[in-house]
Amino acid sequence: MKPTPNFPSEPRRLLVFGAHPDDIEFGCGGVIAGETQAGSVAHFVIGSRGEAATHGTPAQRASEAAAGAALLGATLEFVEVGGDAHFQSSLGHVLALAGLIRRYRPSLVLSPRPVENQHPDHAVLGKMVRDAARLARYGGVEELRAGAPHAIDQLLFYAVAAEAEIPGKSPVLIDVSAPPVLAAWTAAMQAHGSQQATRDYV
Numbered sequence: 016m017k018p019t020p021n022f023p024s025e026p027r028r029l030l031v032f033g034a035h036p037d038d039i040e041f042g043c044g045g046v047i048a049g050e051t052q053a054g055s056v057a058h059f060v061i062g063s064r065g066e067a068a069t070h071g072t073p074a075q076r077a078s079e080a081a082a083g084a085a086l087l088g089a090t091l092e093f094v095e096v097g098g099d100a101h102f103q104s105s106l107g108h109v110l111a112l113a114g115l116i117r118r119y120r121p122s123l124v125l126s127p128r129p130v131e132n133q134h135p136d137h138a139v140l141g142k143m144v145r146d147a148a149r150l151a152r153y154g155g156v157e158e159l160r161a162g163a164p165h166a167i168d169q170l171l172f173y174a175v176a177a178e179a180e181i182p183g184k185s186p187v188l189i190d191v192s193a194p195p196v197l198a199a200w201t202a203a204m205q206a207h208g209s210q211q212a213t214r215d216y217v
Contacts, residue, residue: 030121036080045191051088063099071209112147117162
């Protein structure tokens with residue numbers, strides 16, 4: 016009997032959503048660094064360029080986001096879901112996000128927690144990603160027929176701010192203490208100089 020050949024498995028694909036250019040790095044950058052350093056492939060989808068922010072121009076913040084993503088070993092794209100501080104949960108936006116899930120075909124999706132917190136965009140995006148992950152599975156959704164249906168393995172929510180944690184619920188804890196992971200995560204947060212200038216997020 017011939018042994019079964021050992022073909023390398025395809026790397027795990029992560030699709031990570033953020034409402035603003037710094038959310039992913041500050042909210043779950045350590046998790047991304049650990050994944051990409053272990054061989055996973057990550058792609059960031061950001062819903063605004065921080066155009067409503069007090070600090071930093073949209074061009075500056077988009078550039079910072081690109082630098083942060085590169086330091087975490089990820090690629091990046093921006094999507095339109097209403098604009099910074101104007102996110103709106105609509106069927107059109109949910110279908111657009113579902114189309115991204117079908118195109119990228121991730122096994123793991125990360126998104127801001129759909130819980131009200133210091134910025135309303137976080138919760139709105141979390142709810143849209145939750146709905147998009149479900150719609151991406153259904154073969155009969157007419158607007159999504161350009162891409163094959165795709166069911167993700169896991170959807171995990173991260174808290175951009177402490178108030179997005181749910182009282183009484185145990186969070187999923189992921190070890191990000193390895194020095195190379197901490198170094199990449201720290202560098203990615205520091206890439207957002209416009210935000211670091213007002214508060215030491217690191």
